Amino acid sequence: MKTSNELxxxxxxxxxxxxxxxxxxxxxxxxxxxxxxxxxxxxxxxxQDIGLETEVVAVDPDRLRKYENFxxxxxxxxxxxxxxxxxKNNGPKKGKSLILQSHMDVVNAEPEDQWETPPYSPVIxxxxxxxxxxxxMKGGFAAIVMAVKALRESGIELGADLQIQSVIEEECTGNxxxxxxxxxxxxxxxxxxxxxxxxxxxAQVGVIWVRVKVKGAGAHVERAESAQNAIMKAxxxxxxxxxxxxxxxxxxxxxDFEHHPxxxxxxxxxxxxxxxxxxxxxxxxxxxxxxxYPGTDPEDVKEEVEQxxxxxxxxxxxxKEAKPQFTFYGFSxxxxxxxxxxxxxxxxxxxxxxxxxxxxxxxxxxATTDLRxxxxxxxxxxxxxxxGGDMHAPNEYIELSSLKEVTxxxxxxxxxWCKEK
Amino acid sequence: MKTSNELxxxxxxxxxxxxxxxxxxxxxxxxxxxxxxxxxxxxxxxxQDIGLETEVVAVDPDRLRKYENFxxxxxxxxxxxxxxxxxKNNGPKKGKSLILQSHMDVVNAEPEDQWETPPYSPVIxxxxxxxxxxxxMKGGFAAIVMAVKALRESGIELGADLQIQSVIEEECTGNxxxxxxxxxxxxxxxxxxxxxxxxxxxAQVGVIWVRVKVKGAGAHVERAESAQNAIMKAxxxxxxxxxxxxxxxxxxxxxDFEHHPxxxxxxxxxxxxxxxxxxxxxxxxxxxxxxxYPGTDPEDVKEEVEQxxxxxxxxxxxxKEAKPQFTFYGFSxxxxxxxxxxxxxxxxxxxxxxxxxxxxxxxxxxATTDLRxxxxxxxxxxxxxxxGGDMHAPNEYIELSSLKEVTxxxxxxxxxWCKEK
Numbered sequence: 001m002k003t004s005n006e007l008x009x010x011x012x013x014x015x016x017x018x019x020x021x022x023x024x025x026x027x028x029x030x031x032x033x034x035x036x037x038x039x040x041x042x043x044x045x046x047x048q049d050i051g052l053e054t055e056v057v058a059v060d061p062d063r064l065r066k067y068e069n070f071x072x073x074x075x076x077x078x079x080x081x082x083x084x085x086x087x088k089n090n091g092p093k094k095g096k097s098l099i100l101q102s103h104m105d106v107v108n109a110e111p112e113d114q115w116e117t118p119p120y121s122p123v124i125x126x127x128x129x130x131x132x133x134x135x136x137m138k139g140g141f142a143a144i145v146m147a148v149k150a151l152r153e154s155g156i157e158l159g160a161d162l163q164i165q166s167v168i169e170e171e172c173t174g175n176x177x178x179x180x181x182x183x184x185x186x187x188x189x190x191x192x193x194x195x196x197x198x199x200x201x202x203a204q205v206g207v208i209w210v211r212v213k214v215k216g217a218g219a220h221v222e223r224a225e226s227a228q229n230a231i232m233k234a235x236x237x238x239x240x241x242x243x244x245x246x247x248x249x250x251x252x253x254x255x256d257f258e259h260h261p262x263x264x265x266x267x268x269x270x271x272x273x274x275x276x277x278x279x280x281x282x283x284x285x286x287x288x289x290x291x292x293y294p295g296t297d298p299e300d301v302k303e304e305v306e307q308x309x310x311x312x313x314x315x316x317x318x319x320k321e322a323k324p325q326f327t328f329y330g331f332s333x334x335x336x337x338x339x340x341x342x343x344x345x346x347x348x349x350x351x352x353x354x355x356x357x358x359x360x361x362x363x364x365x366x367a368t369t370d371l372r373x374x375x376x377x378x379x380x381x382x383x384x385x386x387x388g389g390d391m392h393a394p395n396e397y398i399e400l401s402s403l404k405e406v407t408x409x410x411x412x413x414x415x416x417w418c419k420e421k
Numbered sequence: 422m423k424t425s426n427e428l429x430x431x432x433x434x435x436x437x438x439x440x441x442x443x444x445x446x447x448x449x450x451x452x453x454x455x456x457x458x459x460x461x462x463x464x465x466x467x468x469q470d471i472g473l474e475t476e477v478v479a480v481d482p483d484r485l486r487k488y489e490n491f492x493x494x495x496x497x498x499x500x501x502x503x504x505x506x507x508x509k510n511n512g513p514k515k516g517k518s519l520i521l522q523s524h525m526d527v528v529n530a531e532p533e534d535q536w537e538t539p540p541y542s543p544v545i546x547x548x549x550x551x552x553x554x555x556x557x558m559k560g561g562f563a564a565i566v567m568a569v570k571a572l573r574e575s576g577i578e579l580g581a582d583l584q585i586q587s588v589i590e591e592e593c594t595g596n597x598x599x600x601x602x603x604x605x606x607x608x609x610x611x612x613x614x615x616x617x618x619x620x621x622x623x624a625q626v627g628v629i630w631v632r633v634k635v636k637g638a639g640a641h642v643e644r645a646e647s648a649q650n651a652i653m654k655a656x657x658x659x660x661x662x663x664x665x666x667x668x669x670x671x672x673x674x675x676x677d678f679e680h681h682p683x684x685x686x687x688x689x690x691x692x693x694x695x696x697x698x699x700x701x702x703x704x705x706x707x708x709x710x711x712x713x714y715p716g717t718d719p720e721d722v723k724e725e726v727e728q729x730x731x732x733x734x735x736x737x738x739x740x741k742e743a744k745p746q747f748t749f750y751g752f753s754x755x756x757x758x759x760x761x762x763x764x765x766x767x768x769x770x771x772x773x774x775x776x777x778x779x780x781x782x783x784x785x786x787x788a789t790t791d792l793r794x795x796x797x798x799x800x801x802x803x804x805x806x807x808x809g810g811d812m813h814a815p816n817e818y819i820e821l822s823s824l825k826e827v828t829x830x831x832x833x834x835x836x837x838w839c840k841e842k
Contacts, residue, residue: 107697111704114639171699209698218535218814227814231689231707232663235656242653268652269702270695276528277630277690277708277751278592278788279813283532286652287698330698367699392700393639393648 004156004420005354008411011150016404020129022046023142023403027122027131032108036168037079039104043141043166044083050149052085052164059168059179067182069373071173072329082176083166084185087148087158094159095419096188096343099379100148100410101177101370102141103170106133107392114394128388128397135388139398140193140406141166143386147411159419163187170370172209172330177370181377189344189417190374193385193406195398198356199363200348201383203256205263205291206335207368208298210305211327212237214273214319218282227280228318231273234284237324238268240312241288244305254293256337256364263366264291291366294335302328336372344380344417351413352384355405360384384409425577425841426775429832432571437825440567441550443467444824447559448543448552453529457589458500460525464562464587468506471570473585477502480589480600488603490794492594493750503597504587505606508569508579515580516840517609517764520800521569521831522598522791523562524591527554528813535815549809549818556809560819561614561827562587564807568832580840584608591791593630593751598791602798610765610838611795614806614827616819619777620784621769622804624677626684626712627756628789629719631726632748633658635694635740639703648701649739652694655705658745659689661733662709665726675714677758677785684787685712712787715756723749757793765801765838772834773805776826781805805830 002010012019029039040056048054059077064070109119109132117123122131129139144164151158163185167176194201214237216230245266257263266288273284292301306326313319338345340362352360365383374381386406388398423431433440450460461477469475480498485491530540530553538544543552550560565585572579584606588597615622635658637651666687678684687709694705713722727747734740759766761783773781786804795802807827809819 107700110696114636114703171697207699211698215535218811229688231692232659235659238653238656267650267699267701268695269698269700271652271702271705272693274689274691275531276592276813277632277710278628278688279528279690280688281690281692282535282815284692289698390639392697394703 004154004415005412007154008150008156009408011154012146012407012411015146015150019142019146019407020124020400022145023129023134023139024122026138026142027134028120030120031104031106031133033105033172034075034080036105040081040083040166043104046145047083047085047164051152052087054083054085056081056083057179057183059175061175064175064178064182067178067376069174069178069333069376071175071331071333073173073175074329080168082168082179084180085164087162089158089160089421091421094421096417097161098414098417099163099165099187099190100144101165101167101190101192102137102144103167103176103370104141105168105171106136107171116395124400127400129400130395130397132396135195135386135396135398136391137194137385139388139403140195140385143193143403143407143410146407147414150411151414157421159421161187162414162418167370174333174370174373177373181373186377186379190379190381191348191410191413192370192381192383193410194369194383195385195388195391196363196383197387198352198384198402198406199361200345201365201371202340202362203294203337204335204365204368204371205293206296206298207331207333208290208301208328209287209330210290210302211285211287211329212309213283213285213325215322216280216282218280230281230284233316233319234271234273234286236316237309237312238286240309241266241268244308254295257293260364260366265366266290292335294337296335298332298334331368333368333372336375338380338382342380344382347416348382348384348413351409351416354412355409425575425836426833428575429571429577430829432575433567433828433832436567436571440563440828441821443566444550444555444560444563445543447563448555449541451541452525452527452554454526454593455496455501457526461502461504461587464525465504467566468504468585472573473506473508475504475506477504478600478604480596482596485596485599485603488599488797490595490599490754490797492596492752492754494594494596495750501589503589503600505601506585508583510579510581510842512842515842517838518582519835519838520584520586520608520611521565522586522588522611522613523558523565524588524597524791525562526589526592527557528592537816545821548821550821551816551818553817556616556807556817556819557812558615558806560809560824561616561806564614564824564828564831567828568835571832572835578842580842582608583835583839588791595754595791595794598794602794607798607800611800611802612831612834613791613802613804614831615790615804616806616809616812617784617804618808619773619805619823619827620782621766622786622792623761623783624715624758625756625786625789625792626714627717627719628752628754629711629722629749630708630751631711631723632706632708632750633730634704634706634746636743637701637703639701651702651705654737654740655692655694655707657737658730658733659707661730662687662689665729675716678714681785681787686787687711713756715758717756719753719755752789754789754793757796759801759803763801765803768837769803769805769834772830772837775833776830
């Protein structure tokens with residue numbers, strides 16, 4: 001007779017065409033910030049169809065603001081719910097309960113003309129599937145859903161509760177993850193199948209966003225010499241921010257990031273200024289993302305960034321009077337670490353070994369994920385997910401062989417963590 | 422018995438409240454690029470009401486492209502006509518025919534929160550009227566319309582034809598001015614009451630616009646170190662453009678601009694790049710305006726600017742491969758000069774003296790106006806108009822005392838130039 005693991009492995013292979021189709025469907029929803037309704041509706045229906053007890057939860061920022069990991073939004077949460085599907089074990093608890101979480105929001109696909117195929121019409125070429133969000137992280141979501149489906153269709157009954165959480169705003173605040181935890185959807189452990197290239201996250205940096213508004217003294221370009229060009233003034237501050245980046249990377253490193261040559265990224269992500277070629281712009285606004293080590297308070301980083309840029313402004317006759325204005329919104333995300341000795345790390349490592357025959361590598365991640373929300377709720381959590389490329393860039397893709405392997409590993413992990421009834 | 426001049430002067434004083442109201446009304450139309458329909462309809466009706474023979478002419482770029490002064494548009498001309506009102510002399514021609522021309526388009530008023538009063542709700546405070554376009558150049562238009570109205574209401578019959586031309590796109594292409602000239606609306610001389618602070622333009626620089634599109638290699642910010650940030654790359658090119666500005670100003674100066682410390686402005690007017698704080702931007706586009714001396718071919722300047730920036734790109738490992746892309750649209754405007762000995766210059770100087778008791782100053786203008794279109798049609802033309810401040814900037818205003826004085830000067834000039842029947 002076949003073992004449960006063998007049954008599930010066969011089932012995952014059987015479901016492989018369906019898994020690719022499922023991922024393609026997920027990738028067809030342009031679920032960028034504010035546009036998550038459609039995909040969440042689809043996910044809700046799908047989780048119901050595979051037999052989970054499903055609930056839709058609204059994200060209410062006023063209830064979440066108390067959490068350390070809350071990110072201040074500048075938009076409404078209307079029609080932008082989070083979704084959870086529960087597979088309850090109706091018997092004695094033999095294993096540990098588990099959350100499998102993914103975010104359905106994607107960063108937008110502009111400029112779309114840099115894509116070789118349309119970003120929301122996923123295509124497969126040379127065993128890769130291309131599309132916005134296919135890697136980050138609809139692929140991971142396909143893996144957890146198909147792992148669960150394979151377990152259920154193999155007739156397995158788990159020894160503990162399992163949840164699939166489908167959230168929003170991993171890319172900007174983390175408030176989607178908080179909303180379900182706040183609602184009571186907690187567990188003994190959590191796995192997020194972010195695209196880690198089959199590595200296990202043991203640490204991730206913290207991240208804040210800052211918006212810097214620079215004023216100029218506008219004028220007809222005829223008097224450009226006496227005017228103050230807000231765009232050129234913003235350039236100065238952006239260059240200063242690059243010096244800040246070097247400054248913080250030259251400090252002694254956090255132990256988890258010791259071997260990374262340049263762990264703390266500071267990057268300008270968008271800019272907008274002026275409105276007419278023949279006018280000297282009176283305003284220019286740019287936004288940047290600043291990374292920092294676990295253990296640092298995001299509020300301290302905001303203060304440091306603001307003081308650094310005000311220092312640069314002091315060196316400019318105009319900016320020292322017309323001081324730049326700072327807005328901190330979106331990510332206010334502390335770092336996160338988890339000991340390799342935690343049971344979830346060991347079980348994930350064992351699952352990886354069982355499927356691949358190799359020791360898993362760990363990863364100190366130089367960006368943020370929703371892991372930190374689980375940290376705030378004292379739920380041991382890690383990320384482990386598929387391989388691919390060009391995340392947050394045109395022509396994002398997933399390696400399909402990696403997706404299948406990760407699906408197997410996650411199924412293996414569920415059996416080890418939740419155990420059977 | 423009163424002379425014609427005395428009658429007209431009294432009439433202008435009588436009409437002063439009406440002139441201010443007329444200017445306020447003009448200023449209430451938000452006639453930025455693409456939004457000129459309303460004001461042109463109003464102007465058409467108004468010119469008809471004061472008894473002129475009025476025609477609406479569509480701007481057809483395909484008919485205008487042959488002119489040296491044509492500027493390539495990136496927009497439609499639907500519902501954006503130019504308007505002309507003619508006061509024909511139905512007798513022997515005793516004087517010279519005259520065009521009084523103004524543009525009704527304004528640069529947009531953003532950021533509106535930097536205005537102390539709403540930009541399209543003109544208000545008078547301390548003998549200044551504030552509003553977008555009030556100075557540049559609806560004030561000048563009010564002056565010519567009221568000067569003509571005063572002449573007509575004084576019972577004067579001119580000794581030559583007079584036209585009032587109300588055009589669009591002085592701020593971006595000059596195609597509005599060309600459209601009426603192409604249609605045959607020419608004359609022996611032309612005056613544009615641009616806000617010259619009662620100075621007489623004898624020369625103006627040429628202007629081109631350039632759009633520079635910079636590509637980066639986008640990525641999730643986690644890999645920002647290996648990505649290429651299009652915004653930071655654009656910064657390099659903008660700084661290089663500032664070096665170009667110094668370069669061209671260090672060359673020997675055109676005689677008309679010899680005494681100007683810095684006649685050739687090069688200014689970045691707008692920028693847009695990236696779309697997400699946590700993504701490394703793959704694209705950044707900026708637009709700049711470049712000035713050059715009369716006598717230089719705009720095409721040569723475009724070539725020089727492109728080569729200069731490509732030279733800067735060569736010094737950057739990324740940009741030398743991912744070369745910036747250049748688009749030249751809008752202004753492709755050669756400079757313009759007129760000899761002080763031209764009759765129109767002498768008559769304007771005499772008119773200024775008659776009204777103010779002072780010698781007029783001449784002006785070598787470091788921006789462009791529609792004068793150059795008249796130059797292309799061999800029509801002697803100059804600018805002379807009111808004083809004020811903050812053109813192309815928030816809180817633009819006109820000095821009302823200057824507006825009235827200019828109205829008198831223009832009426833005086835009409836009598837001198839066109840003569841009486």
